[in-house]
Amino acid sequence: PISAFAHTLLRIDSKVSVTDPSQIHHAYALNYTVDGDPDDSFLIYAFKxxxxxxxxxxxxxxxxxxxxxxxxxxxxxxxx
Structure with missing residues (x-):
C-alpha cells in the first residue's frame, strides 16, 4: 500500500556524486511516506x-x- 499511496523517494546528490557518477555512495535518499498501521486492512490503509x-x-x-x-x-x- 505504501508504494501506491503517499510515497516519494528523492535522490540528493552531493557535489562529488554530481561530477562523478561512480561516487554515488556520496548521495543521500530522502524518503517521504506515511507512518501507517500495518495491522489495518488494505482498504483502510489506502483510505487513511x-x-x-x-x-x-x-x-x-x-x-x-x-x-x-x-x-x-x-x-x-x-x-x-
Missing amino acids: SMTGGYDNAIEIDPYPEKLAKYLKDDERDAWT
Whole structure:
C-alpha cells in the first residue's frame, strides 16, 4: 500500500556524486511516506493514506543503502 499511496523517494546528490557518477555512495535518499498501521486492512490503509489519516514520516539515508533495500528487500522498481 505504501508504494501506491503517499510515497516519494528523492535522490540528493552531493557535489562529488554530481561530477562523478561512480561516487554515488556520496548521495543521500530522502524518503517521504506515511507512518501507517500495518495491522489495518488494505482498504483502510489506502483510505487513511489518501485522506491524511496517518502521520508523515521523513527519513534520510545513504542512497546506495536505500536503493539496495528497495530492490532486494521490498522488491520494488527504481527509476533514475
